[in-house]
Amino acid sequence: MSTSTVIAIPEGEGSVPLKEKKNKFRDSLLRIISFLGEKKNKDDVRKIIHSIKVGIALVLVSLLYLLDPLYKQVGENAMWAIMTVVVVFEFFAGALLSKGLNRGIGTILGGGLGCLAAALAQGVGGVGNAIVIGTSVFIFGSAATYSRLIPSIKKRYDYGAMIFILTFNLVVVSGLRAERVLQLARERLCTIFMGFVVCIFTSLLVFPVWASDDLHDSVTSKFDNLARSIEACSEEYFSIGNEKENQPKFSCSSCKSVLYSKSKDESLANFARWEPWHGKFGFSYPWKKYLQIGEVLRDVAVATLSLKGCLRSPRQSSETLRASIKEACEEVACTLRELGESIVKMRRCQPAALLMPKLKSMRQELSLVVSPCTLGLLENSDGVLEIASFVFTLMQIIDKVEELTKEVEELGELAGFHAKK
Incomplete structure (x- = not known):
């Protein structure tokens, strides 16, 4: 005669409580919302x-x-x-x-x-x-x-x-x-x-995708990318130590992304001209000015890439001279960020009448750094060539930033940016 064994199942086991199901559903929903909210997943x-x-x-x-x-x-x-x-x-x-x-x-x-x-x-x-x-x-x-x-x-x-x-x-x-x-x-x-x-x-x-928004974000992001590239380059250039493991590893990806953006920006600007009034962009918005700003930004990217050659040079110049131009690099990066932020927030930045004198003052200070009297104090000829190359490239960037300042100010006038509070 066969016997059977009865196993008692405690109450609650074998079934998932309703509260636990709700918590799992809520967690899944939060993960989906988090995934959709991440910037890197927005394109997908x-x-x-x-x-x-x-x-x-x-x-x-x-x-x-x-x-x-x-x-x-x-x-x-x-x-x-x-x-x-x-x-x-x-x-x-x-x-x-x-x-x-x-x-x-x-x-x-x-x-x-x-x-x-x-x-x-x-x-x-x-x-x-x-x-x-x-x-x-x-x-x-x-x-x-x-x-x-x-x-x-x-x-x-x-x-x-x-x-x-x-x-x-x-x-x-x-x-x-x-x-x-x-x-x-x-x-x-x-x-x-x-x-x-x-x-x-x-x-x-139904969830419209505006080319004007993409163009606006594309141009404004270039300012921050170039500012970060200049800062990274200056930090590596002015770092102490010539050991092999401490050699600079300047990344060109940000600058190259700016250089290769021309065709994309032109396509977006063409589509933006057809779009009706929406959000912060009204009729007859000056999209052509965005393309002009993009051209100047590409010139800045080219000059920034030229600084990479200075990083490869033997860094034997006077640390005093290097420290004297470090502030100029920081000011250039800060100015680029301010110009980009003014477009992002669609408000006027410091007028060209205030920014121009500051940029001209930086150029004059850099001119003194590469004057014959200052460079004559250096004993190493490689150091003279290195510091002169870096400074002259930085002066080219300052010239382009001055041009950018004028372009952004004109954009503010044409687009009706509100005054800075």
């Missing part, structure tokens, strides 16, 4: 949100096919709405508006001129029909293609010119009667407009 979060927005837009335009009442109105032309979403929807709101408006303008102009050319060809008839169509395709196609090679047009309207060429040729060589061409153009334009409206709705109203 924005990419996920963008993908979801595209999915939503595609579902909305697909309703033109899925719902019978809508399909009866638009028919097979519903595919143009789907194509519009796929082609036009971009990561930045400004890029979407740029592409969408270019597509709309190119479609209207190409379709309108194509209808006129088709009507004219039908009126001529016979052999003249083919001659009119061929001539119009050649003239408008060549003119639109040439316009795409003009830098100012290519930068902002290249996509619209391409759509114009495509639409014009499709309409003018369709071979249909003029009245049918008008109907076809009207139906396709309506469905394209529907797709564009869906894109605008999902892009601007």
Whole structure:
């Protein structure tokens, strides 16, 4: 006869208390919020949100096919709405508006001129029909293609010119009667407009990503990056000791990131011009001034990289001379940070009338350091060359910082920065 053993389970074991479940859920939620809030993860979060927005837009335009009442109105032309979403929807709101408006303008102009050319060809008839169509395709196609090679047009309207060429040729060589061409153009334009409206709705109203914000953050971060690079370089240069393990390890990554940012900033500025008023950026905001500031910042980055050559030189110059120019390095870094902070907070920094004399005074002090009388006291020729090279490079940076001060002050006037309290 078999026996069975009964194991008693204490009360509470084998099941997770409700309070513990709530605590685990709360901890998981906090970890997710912390992950989303970290700056390094914001780009990944924005990419996920963008993908979801595209999915939503595609579902909305697909309703033109899925719902019978809508399909009866638009028919097979519903595919143009789907194509519009796929082609036009971009990561930045400004890029979407740029592409969408270019597509709309190119479609209207190409379709309108194509209808006129088709009507004219039908009126001529016979052999003249083919001659009119061929001539119009050649003239408008060549003119639109040439316009795409003009830098100012290519930068902002290249996509619209391409759509114009495509639409014009499709309409003018369709071979249909003029009245049918008008109907076809009207139906396709309506469905394209529907797709564009869906894109605008999902892009601007559901967690919009503004190119203007990215450009603003990109330019302002360069000031701090360069300030930190100059500080790091000066600390290594003025450090005591020539042992191998104490040799400088100056990082160029921050300066190189500034140098390689030109194409990205130009692209962001182009998209920012298309964006409507939002947040702290109003209409006709001077984005061109950001590009001018970026050019000067790249010059500062080049000069800062030149200081790296001084770090590799035999550091045998007088420590007294080195200490005399250390303050200038700190002042330059401090000025860069102040200029960057004024743009971040959109407020006026110290006016150029106050900053310029301070920068000129620094340049005069550095000039005394590299004067023949001062350098003549050095016994080592390598030390003379080293200190002179470092000081002259630092003076170039000061000249560029003076130029930056003027540019930032002009930006404050154009953008209407509030006065410093």
